[in-house]
Amino acid sequence: MIDRSRLARLLDRERDAFRKRNPRSAAAYEQARGHLFGGVPMTWMNKTAAGFPLYLAEARGARVTDLDGHEYVDLCLGDTGAMAGHSPQATVEAVADRFGRRGGATVMMPTEDAAWVGAELGRRFRVPYWSFSLTATDANRWAIRLARAITGRPRILVNSYCYHGSVDEVLLVVGPDGRQVSREGNVGAPVDPTVTSRVVEFNDLPSLERELAYGDVAAVLMEPALTNIGIVLPEPGYLEGVRELTLRYGSLLINDETHTFSAGPGGCTKAWDLTPDIVTIGKAIGGGIPSGGYGLSAEVAARVEAMDGLDLVDMGGVGGTLAGNALSVAAMRATLEHVLTDDAFAAMTELATRFTKGVQEVIDAHGLPWSVTQLGARAEYRFTNPAPRNGGESNAAGDPDLDDYLHIYLANRGVLLTPFHNMALMSPATTEADVDLHHEVFAAAVADLVS
Incomplete structure (x- = not known):
């Protein structure tokens, strides 16, 4: 159902916007390339859809701010490492x-x-x-x-x-x-x-x-x-x-x-x-x-x-x-x-349920053959339906260009997902407004793609 030529044009548009939006991160990356192997402290930080990573300035709760002063709702949370939120008191x-x-x-x-x-x-x-x-x-x-x-x-x-x-x-x-x-x-x-x-x-x-x-x-x-x-x-x-x-x-x-x-x-x-x-x-x-x-x-x-x-x-x-x-x-x-108490997990799981429901509504509204799966405080969408039942099926369902498009589109509008996949994680600091912002931007990204 995806027009691949349209996807390619949209991906180019979002990458161009990312470059223009983040000059200080781009400059920091270029400077680091002379001193760090791969230009980053750890080579997996090169897993970015836009050609260079965003550089961190500050992080508190479920929000991060980059060197260019942009604030993001952080649904990546250090790929689980910051599931408690950034710098919990x-x-x-x-x-x-x-x-x-x-x-x-x-x-x-x-x-x-x-x-x-x-x-x-x-x-x-x-x-x-x-x-x-x-x-x-x-x-x-x-x-x-x-x-x-x-x-x-x-x-x-x-x-x-x-x-x-x-x-x-x-x-x-x-x-x-x-x-x-x-x-x-x-x-x-x-x-x-x-x-x-x-x-x-x-x-x-x-x-x-x-x-x-x-x-x-x-x-x-x-x-x-x-x-x-x-x-x-x-x-x-x-x-x-x-x-x-x-x-x-x-x-x-x-x-x-x-x-x-x-x-x-x-x-x-x-x-x-x-x-x-x-x-x-x-x-x-x-x-x-x-x-x-x-x-x-x-x-x-x-x-x-x-x-x-x-x-x-x-x-x-x-x-x-x-x-x-x-x-x-x-x-x-x-x-x-x-x-990370019992009460915190209950609230985080409730937010993940809200996230899952909202993503499914967007998928259904456009009749896309996609799926979304929840595991407690974590949820993830995949470009296949039904959801994969094993690792081989899930790997085969991967779509790197579609991943990159959604990741950059969301980042350009203030939402971060896990770079390696389309995972969103809730922390004790995450709010309903954070989840709803994702849904607003995700719905717009899908509408641009399929309209």
Whole structure:
């Protein structure tokens, strides 16, 4: 239904407007190109629809301001890292107290805050024993090492087009012919990930059983719902089937709740009454301060502690000097205790429902074959209907030019989506007016496209 030549003209128009609107960001980017690899602090910041990124000046709550003085409703929120909102007051005060008044961020000593955070995460995610990292990527790496140690098995099983950070073992997909292949663009893999891992499509229990039956899978590492290839929800009975199969074949089950934390105060694990062996999480729990962690069930913790010869306190490959530092732990406590509360999640989810309803109304008004999917405080639209049921289908439904058009159109009018996909996330600071502004601009973008 999309006139591709019209889309190309509109995309050129919006890119030209973006360049004219943001001269200071463009100049900052050009200056940085002489000093930063790729011109940005981290190369994924080049994921921009307009040729250069917007540069941050200020951020508060659910709003950001760029170098050119434009204010935006931020529905990206650091791709979940700022789900608590930018610089939430309780977290700011805790960080200032820990780093300023009392002093000490990295002193290689525990603080009492850590036990509080461990207990709270245990309450929320139903696994009692926690250890901390600075990222979910590291939490996943360390959980994988523990799973291999206690099972004696070499392989990790993941879902095609999953997202678990930059963990080597997860960068493979189910190819068009059904074979397992390294994910396109994988940079400098130390070993072909098909050697270390197995991969199946989400929502495919027969394939999962086939791969587990080889008897070499230490753990299934999965998001309870896919999130980084568009939101893909589990079909009825699927997650229960995953748990039953992992138990039957002796593999551990690791739930990565880093993005699916949006489902509620205890992520999908609590919302859907799941019983994983290990939970990993990062980004949001520190309110913007680098934080992460993994939680172990009592049984898994006991199995680890019963093993002779594991070096868990020095060079065993689990942990890092800055992991669990006093500053990160203080930020986690403040964020969990005062910001990302049960009441906050209820309000965030209500706003996401408002977002989903408004997007669906625009889709229906124009008869577009698109879909929108919600996961708690998170919602996302895809250019296919019905919504994809696995990662392969969602990847095939991608439309980079249409993505770019909508992203630039929205940005030029004061709304930011996640650069990697069409995800909108609600924070405790997001308002109905913020959601309604998105709908107004989104409706105009679609009308320009299809009129």
